[in-house]
Amino acid sequence: MENCIFCKIANKEIPCSIAYEDDVIMAFHDLQPQAPVHVLIIPKEHIASLDEVSFDHVEAMGWLMAKVTDIAAQLGLENGYRLVCNCGEDGMQTVKHLHFHLLGKRKMLWPPG
Ligand code: 5GP
Numbered sequence: 001m002e003n004c005i006f007c008k009i010a011n012k013e014i015p016c017s018i019a020y021e022d023d024v025i026m027a028f029h030d031l032q033p034q035a036p037v038h039v040l041i042i043p044k045e046h047i048a049s050l051d052e053v054s055f056d057h058v059e060a061m062g063w064l065m066a067k068v069t070d071i072a073a074q075l076g077l078e079n080g081y082r083l084v085c086n087c088g089e090d091g092m093q094t095v096k097h098l099h100f101h102l103l104g105k106r107k108m109l110w111p112p113g
């Protein structure tokens with residue numbers, strides 16, 4: 001998708017610090033980390049938000065979710081972590097390419113802000 005910053009990251013047009021990559025997904029460190037470990041996990045295919053996920057995406061989404069445990073282990077999150085997906089305006093989503101925030105290495109708060 002033209003002018004999508006995360007498509008550009010997935011296509012290596014914009015540099016980032018990659019934590020994990022395969023043909024389907026990429027995990028890279030957030031520019032403005034909100035925890036000692038903060039990576040964004042994206043499908044390489046452009047999907048605008050969680051609200052746009054359909055049954056066409058079952059394979060990619062299943063793959064992404066199944067990889068979370070490996071990525072978390074690789075980042076040393078053996079004490080737990082939080083996986084967050086901001087969706088739409090009320091969810092405060094700023095980048096319109098589906099992404100999951102994987103946050104760890106600190107105690108999280110609940111309820112979130
Ligand atoms: P959202 O608010 O949409 O859930 O999260 C977007 C996230 O993307 C933010 O945490 C922001 O810091 C991160 N971000 C925005 N632009 C870039 C970028 O160019 N590179 C990286 N690594 N992270 C970005």
Ligand code: ZN
Pocket residue numbers: 001004005006007008045046047096097
């Ligand atoms: Zn995109």
